Amino acid sequence: MSNLKSHQTIQSSARNFLLDSVAERYSYNFEWLGRPIIQYPQDIVAMQELIWKVQPDLIIETGIAHGGSLIMSASMLTLLDYCDAATAARMLHPAIPRRRVLGIDIDIRAHNRAAIEAHPMANRIEMIQGSSIAPEVIAKVHERAQSSAKVLVCLDSNHTHKHVLAELQAYAPLVTPGSYCVVFDTAIDDIPAHMHSDRPWGPGNSPKTAVREYLKTHSEFEIDKAIDRKLMISVAPEGYLMRVR
Numbered sequence: 001m002s003n004l005k006s007h008q009t010i011q012s013s014a015r016n017f018l019l020d021s022v023a024e025r026y027s028y029n030f031e032w033l034g035r036p037i038i039q040y041p042q043d044i045v046a047m048q049e050l051i052w053k054v055q056p057d058l059i060i061e062t063g064i065a066h067g068g069s070l071i072m073s074a075s076m077l078t079l080l081d082y083c084d085a086a087t088a089a090r091m092l093h094p095a096i097p098r099r100r101v102l103g104i105d106i107d108i109r110a111h112n113r114a115a116i117e118a119h120p121m122a123n124r125i126e127m128i129q130g131s132s133i134a135p136e137v138i139a140k141v142h143e144r145a146q147s148s149a150k151v152l153v154c155l156d157s158n159h160t161h162k163h164v165l166a167e168l169q170a171y172a173p174l175v176t177p178g179s180y181c182v183v184f185d186t187a188i189d190d191i192p193a194h195m196h197s198d199r200p201w202g203p204g205n206s207p208k209t210a211v212r213e214y215l216k217t218h219s220e221f222e223i224d225k226a227i228d229r230k231l232m233i234s235v236a237p238e239g240y241l242m243r244v245r
């Protein structure tokens with residue numbers, strides 16, 4: 001950014017854009033390889049940068065919806081595998097892809113499951129139906145993560161403080177040093193309460209308040225503020241948590 005003044009001007013425009021676009025349900029406008037992805041394009045680009053930087057072999061996502069973010073992660077992992085010279089020969093006959101995505105959702109609708117399972121990226125996606133904070137689901141995810149060297153986690157399910165804090169406690173420990181726990185929809189805390197009136201979350205009871213509470217006792221994670229600074233428009237401000245040790 002050239003100078004502070006232009007930075008402040010863009011930030012103020014970005015804030016106005018976020019408020020106006022949330023009111024218009026902007027995040028529902030996009031698809032990734034044919035599946036609806038409920039994200040802002042800036043955050044999708046940030047995820048691409050993180051996946052390239054971390055080179056995870058497992059991405060765990062809570063909140064599947066139509067599967068767009070699962071397919072996006074799976075497609076990035078496919079690219080990583082293809083870029084990995086060591087696995088190139090194996091990829092000519094990819095019986096079992098090396099890098100995998102694990103998605104959890106309390107309600108995987110039959111038509112969404114069918115579309116995800118029919119997608120060319122399906123062979124590296126596993127879905128678990130159940131609440132992301134149910135002990136049996138957490139146990140299954142931990143078991144799947146055991147053999148993974150680099151794990152990245154994305155939390156995008158129920159956005160209440162209590163639920164996200166429980167998800168952080170359950171899944172953030174799986175994040176490997178140098179990788180990230182991305183907590184989506186922290187922006188809820190910055191959006192007036194009347195814009196969430198049909199939801200159990202809102203300012204003061206949001207993913208951002210959960211992140212703040214979690215970080216008080218988990219200094220192994222730090223907010224990657226450089227991502228917030230450059231995105232400006234994001235549903236995850238203060239939500240890109242890097243595991244520093």
Ligand SMILES: C[S@@+](CC[C@H](N)C(=O)[O-])C[C@H]1O[C@@H](n2cnc3c(N)ncnc32)[C@H](O)[C@@H]1O
Nearest residue numbers: 037038063065068069105106131132156157158
């Ligand atoms: C915002 S959508 C996920 C969007 C998706 N990550 C994407 O980018 O396209 C939230 C999803 O969380 C799921 N959900 C709500 N409560 C949940 C819970 N307790 N456990 C797991 N998933 C839950 C909903 O069923 C919904 O599909």
